[in-house]
Amino acid sequence: MLLINPLNKRNIMNSNMEKPYVVGIDIGGTNTVFGIVDARGTIIASGSIKTGAYEQADDYVNEVCKNLLPLIIANGGADKIKGIGIGAPNGNYYSGTIEFAPNLPWKGVIPLAAMFEERLGIPCALTNDANAAGIGEMTYGAARGMKDFIMITLGTGVGSGIVINGQMVYGHDGFAGELGHTIIRRENGRLCGCGRHGCLETYCSATGVARSAREFLTASTEPSLLRSIPAENITSKDVYDAAVQGDKLAQDIFEFTGTILGEALADFIAFSSPEAIVLFGGLAKAGDYIFKPIQKAIDNNVLSIYKGKTKLLASELKDSDAAVLGASALGWELRDMK
Template identity: 85%
Template sequence: MNSNMEKPYVVGIDIGGTNTVFGIVDARGTIIASGSVKTQAYTAVEEYVDEVCKNLLPLVIAQGGVEKIKGIGIGAPNGNFYSGTIEFAPNLPWRGIIPLAAMFEERLGIPTALTNDANAAAVGEMTYGAARGMKDFIMITLGTGVGSGIVINGQMVYGHDGFAGELGHVIVRRGTGRMCGCGRKGCLETYCSATGVARTARELLAARTDESLLRNVPAENITSKDVYDAAVQGDKLAQEIFDFTGTLLGEALADFIAFSSPEAIVLFGGLAKSGDYIMKPIQKAIEENVLNIYKGKTKLLVSELKDSDAAVLGASALAWELKDL
């Protein structure tokens, strides 16, 4: 008897810098049940694993118990597919090398695989979303940081150590750029993540005197959503922030196209849903900076999956391949 019939479900866990979202997924890619916990609330990783398990187990029991679960797949910042560890993740509260896959396996007795969160989102997009049927594409996740998953010839690129594809840490302002959580200056994610957009807003508001709806929000509380809301209302400063962000991202994407000539670049995350405010400057910067032989060849797409679903589905897809413990 096929073990997938005996074990018809997998679990997908997406660990974000702010929230951890998890779901039980069936073979068709339907998320049957889901929940979440705050990632930052637990400074000890053991407490965090306990909390996720405490919230996940009732969902598992409702579907017939642990014996119905084929495996767990986890998408995490700095997640290493080869070793099942999270290594030196700048946006997470736990330092050093964390053997997270082994911790979940030990706690629940379910085989567990782990990969980079952006790689997980790319697998989800390739299986269920905008990249269906594509063999060459780059997924860019615009969240607390900037992540990426690179698929070449139908395969996720992991590199020899499990960490290939950290395009958010390509330096776009060398020497003079913003300090990044990784310890270097000028990384793409310090400008083009949701946090980067808020940082740009604070810098412009401090340096300038022109009127802006953003001045109604305490500077330290400004989010990228505030910038979007102001832009929609015709706020010139907010629109300028999107122009600056989109242009920088587009310049970087033009370089990424030269690397793997992808059929598409798929943008994922809240910022990608900012419509023309972000897409127009990105597209313009790509066209102005991409090598002639690539002009007009790479589609710029927005993820077709709901923000939480893509990474959960992608992470869960890893679990179908796992062998029983």
Template identity: 80%
Template sequence: MVTGMEKPYVVGMDIGGTNTVFGVVDSRGNVLATDSVKTQSYSKIEDYVEAVCTKLRPLIESFGGVEKIKGMGVGAPNGNYYNGTIEFAPNLPWRGVIPLAALFEEKIGVPTALTNDANAAAIGEMTYGAARGMKDFIMITLGTGVGSGIVVNGQLVYGHDGFAGELGHVIVRRENGRQCGCGRKGCLETYCSATGVARTAREFLVARPEPSLLRDIPAEEIVSKDVFDAAVRGDKLAQDIFEYTGRILGEALADFIAFSSPEAIILFGGLAKSGDYIMKPIQKAIDDNILKIYAGKTKLLISELKDADAAVLGASALGWEVRDI
């Protein structure tokens, strides 16, 4: 990574459905300063951009001004790298196609690149994390949804339109598949995201009669961390929820390995931190379903990016690659 000492910093920004977090990052991957705004507070994109810039400018000035910033990288839902646009993102307050990279370039005066949030995580992992030195890997983000970033021969796979790699929306259950927010049924995201785990918990509690610590929580309020906490305390039903989730994810990963023969699959997000409860069933399902020529060749790893910094770090890695304006 060549940065040139004359421009030793980049800006990273992660746009989430609830919060937008941004910060200044150095070439070693240290997040030096951050701030945030509430994404949903701004129904007009112009007001949102102005609110971000009002908080971002002082951060940039504290590190020597825009002359010291190589570029800005943005991770966003439905982000199109080719066009620098957010396109028809269902969980953001702005409709249609938003030329966000151009808006920030104009306001801040720093070259800006944009991609979807899972691709940003993959770039961050390759630049600062567990995928350093790897040319072929798949990043799977397990959050509210399931995202993915696919790297082949050292380059992210964007496809001809900028939207390649939506592995969270591969259909994994045809019969009675769960309704997905994308409009289809049976997507991986509906089973293996944090919200998918909570859905499984509610289904198991109805279908199975045995005692469980999860019965002490109103069904609609159960979140994936509740399932993890119960599993740690020896709750068999909670442990079975992880086994079920891990098996579905592992089956899907066995298919993904056949697609690009990656050196590693890297899991990111709170769910990936559930240890053996989730990792053992994932690995078993991969081993049980992998095509023989791929057996034992792909490592299953957990992200090395710190949760608090990962979104900003991942997006910031794009900033080193942007062209000057």
């Protein structure tokens, strides 16, 4: 993996002349999606393979390259590619490795960036999926031109990518920015997959919302459209659909979720005083149902010097494209190989 320039829009412009494209590879637990992206954030070619089908990381990387290379060749060859960015769970930017990723088939430390670089001869960088989303938002989305913002991804878990002084925050070890695992409820907090209690993720992820739904349905006998769904099958999408239909209990679940998230965001603001917080993922699509309680909770909880200063924004990247775009954005930062 090669060293990287500080994030800087001008790099994109300069590099456009000769190398107009980047490649983004998003490695998910189920699918790996990859695409070739231009400087405006248009995906000009893309493909995907099943991540879980390859027990050996070598076979997996070979298969990605087998599918990706024809796309590269069809668009002018490797010479037209400025760099490859990879977004992966447990990705470490400094080492270009994924480390002990529980949802991927390969155990231990896998030097994915180096493996792709070696096969394709194109500079390659890797980071975790939430950081990639943050870089994507800064390059193509709602955080264009911002130097200080926090990206919060609300998916199965809660992820975060923090940008300060125009730079992604990786910390001394490459693992900074796990805001989904800050403790928002110290007493009687929900058990988290990480083994601790009260993590933000247990309340404000899609699974956290489903968990809240089951709790709310058990705690009262209030009528709700959600009662027609077997409790263990309820998803955050079901809660949204019910809320849109005017279901009070479903709306209360969003109120509860948004309030908790807003309380947490108020503390994050005291850390880095960002210009904006950008929300991405299914929950962020719930519009006012989630944004209003979040904003209210921020206003009620933030220290007065920060009040009204930090914008709360929804991601401007299309869901289907965001993962590849985010990963690809890392590619603009890469220097040419020597």
